[in-house]
Amino acid sequence: MAERRLPARSSARRLIDIYSRLAERREHLFASVLKGRAPSQWEHYPDGDAIDVGNGFQWFYHSHSAEDRPGAAEHGHVHLFVRRDRFAQFARSKAEAQFSRLTHRNGRRAKTRHLVAVAFDPHGLPTRLFAVNSWVTGDLMASAAATAALLADIRLNTGFAEVDGVLEAVCRLCGREIDALLTDRDRALSGCAGPNVLEDPALEALSTVEIDLDGKLGAYS
Secondary structure, three states: OHHHHHHHHHHHHHHHHHHHHHHHHOOOOOHHHHOOOOOOOOOOEEEEEEEEOOOOEEEEEEOOOOOOOOOOOOOEEEEEEEEHHHHHHHOOOHHHHHHHHHHOOOOOOOOEEEEEEEEEOOOOOEEEEEEEOHHHHOOEEOOHHHHHHHHHOOOOOOOOHHHHHHHHHHHHHOHHHHHHHHHHHHHHHHOOOOOOHHHOOOOOEEEEEEOOHHHHHHHHO
């Protein structure tokens, strides 16, 4: 247990340090991504995505209209992806073969696999994780086993150091939440049999889980 707690404790400390520096500068987490402007709905930030070729990940930030997300109190969210070269080590695994059958992928290929989305409140604090269907992001998903493994060991260097740091820390702190998210995601997919499950417009948000950030930081402080 002590060995498993060390990375979480370090991640909690990292989150506190990042948000402390931002507070000292009176700067929003996504200020550098948005270049000081309010986000335009549906636009991807940064243009062309934040890409880390060396580690094999990328992400973009965007927001939805209030009409599209009634009742939501978020500033926007990050969609996090693994790139094809980094994913290759999992591509021929038994878990991927089973997940391919579940989703009826039928040999489809994609340059990226969507791993998770992280929602942020108006203050730039992470509030929840969610999983979306493949038609939303235009690529594919990975099996729960591959997704959890990639997120547990994620390293990001896209040039947006503080956003990268928050995403890394959240992924390491929220292992249990990620497992629950992926279990619910696969349950939603298995409940909709048929060859077009990944393109079904009725299936958009597949699962969601709240992040108790105060609880996380308190547990490891």
